[in-house]
Amino acid sequence: MSLDLPAVVTLGTSEREADAVIDEVRKRDAERFALETSGGLFAGRALVLGDIERIDPPNRGGQEAQ
Numbered sequence: 001m002s003l004d005l006p007a008v009v010t011l012g013t014s015e016r017e018a019d020a021v022i023d024e025v026r027k028r029d030a031e032r033f034a035l036e037t038s039g040g041l042f043a044g045r046a047l048v049l050g051d052i053e054r055i056d057p058p059n060r061g062g063q064e065a066q
Contacts, residue, residue, distance in 0.1 A: 004025075008018035032044030 004022050005015065005018050008021050009015060013021065028047050032047040035044035035047070036042075
């Protein structure tokens with residue numbers, strides 16, 4: 001069961017924006033997993049979203065963020 005799209009849309013994004021957010025989270029998770037499998041359990045912890053100070057918003061195709 002996939003709850004990612006409905007969950008992100010519920011937070012107030014469009015489906016297009018939700019897809020961008022989901023893609024970014026999946027990309028970061030894959031990078032974190034690769035670091036952890038090659039460098040140990042804590043090697044990718046800088047990529048965990050809760051451990052960073054700022055998250056850049058997804059690229060909105062040239063539109064300014066509101």
